[in-house]
Amino acid sequence: MLILMETQATPDQVREVLALLEAAGLRCQVNQAPESLSIVAPNASKVLKADRIEPMAGVRRVVPITSPYKLASADAVAGRTIVDVRGVRIGGPDLALVGGPCGVESREQIFTVARYVAEAGVKLLRAGAYKPRTSPYSFQGLGSEGLCLLEEVRAEFDLGIVTEATEVETFDAVEHSADMVQIGARNMQNFALLRRAGRCEKPVLLKRGPSATLEEWLYAAEYVLGEGNRNVVLCERGIRTWSDHARNTLDISVVPAAKALTHLPVMVDPSHATGRRDLVIPCGLAGVAAGADGLLVETHCHPEKALSDGPQALLPSDFIRLVEQAGAVHRALQAPSLTGLWM
Numbered sequence: 001m002l003i004l005m006e007t008q009a010t011p012d013q014v015r016e017v018l019a020l021l022e023a024a025g026l027r028c029q030v031n032q033a034p035e036s037l038s039i040v041a042p043n044a045s046k047v048l049k050a051d052r053i054e055p056m057a058g059v060r061r062v063v064p065i066t067s068p069y070k071l072a073s074a075d076a077v078a079g080r081t082i083v084d085v086r087g088v089r090i091g092g093p094d095l096a097l098v099g100g101p102c103g104v105e106s107r108e109q110i111f112t113v114a115r116y117v118a119e120a121g122v123k124l125l126r127a128g129a130y131k132p133r134t135s136p137y138s139f140q141g142l143g144s145e146g147l148c149l150l151e152e153v154r155a156e157f158d159l160g161i162v163t164e165a166t167e168v169e170t171f172d173a174v175e176h177s178a179d180m181v182q183i184g185a186r187n188m189q190n191f192a193l194l195r196r197a198g199r200c201e202k203p204v205l206l207k208r209g210p211s212a213t214l215e216e217w218l219y220a221a222e223y224v225l226g227e228g229n230r231n232v233v234l235c236e237r238g239i240r241t242w243s244d245h246a247r248n249t250l251d252i253s254v255v256p257a258a259k260a261l262t263h264l265p266v267m268v269d270p271s272h273a274t275g276r277r278d279l280v281i282p283c284g285l286a287g288v289a290a291g292a293d294g295l296l297v298e299t300h301c302h303p304e305k306a307l308s309d310g311p312q313a314l315l316p317s318d319f320i321r322l323v324e325q326a327g328a329v330h331r332a333l334q335a336p337s338l339t340g341l342w343m
């Protein structure tokens, strides 16, 4: 149930509505936007009738949320959510770019990549310190040493850090070092990790599972939102299909489909979606053209020496080209004749 309050509703009036909902055993969230004030109470219509709430002082209207994703649903808030990651606003009019290697490998590697990422005008650096690897014999990341290097990189280049949390046990350390915590595709249905991410102070980048439907992905977001973290960004990173020319299949149509169902920003990761350097730029541009709010892209100073995901890492010059071309596609979409075509 979405309870739309009068914009001039007093704090006492809001408290009274919350008290009624809480007495009925409901967990709810208040959304305060410049021109709207509302309360989302998932599943409230199962225990309370709208006509019990509608006459209360300060209440304008009660609207049922018919979507099964009560908090992620586009009906749950007025307008779209913008997630601020160290000054980069994801989900607003600007295209958000995140670039960096798959993993932190050494001081020299991460400083070299961070330097050209920052020089390209990109403000967010991605790199895993804890790596979820298919084989237990593959490079697993530098762990806490990697997090320390990322903190140094942030200070040196003024970059926001996007890095993955793979388990509840090490989540505190990742949360401390990150500006945005990534939940990887393999963990999209790790419900304990999702709940922990929901109690995280930092924004969360939620990758789509390799075999997840849009519905399952939004339920995963619901776990995070349900614990109180409103700063969730969805990231499409390719799904497993029988098409075998690439590592995964970039599900382009899920971008506008997700944006129609949810108020959350949607990004595209063309690197894991393809696994092939030659496909990363075209698929990244396709993601932007489909209305993605941003791109998450892997790049490495020496891809041939990378300890993980080298074949999909863009060379520095290609990374700069992608930044320029993605910006051009995004600007083209904002041209007056095209505005409104997607949303």
Ligand code: PEP
Pocket: 102, 128, 132, 183, 184, 185, 186, 207, 237, 269, 272
């Ligand atoms: C990554 O971002 O390096 C990664 C492991 O991604 P995914 O979870 O999408 O496979």
Ligand code: MN
Pocket: 102, 103, 272, 298, 308, 309
């Ligand atoms: Mn990777």
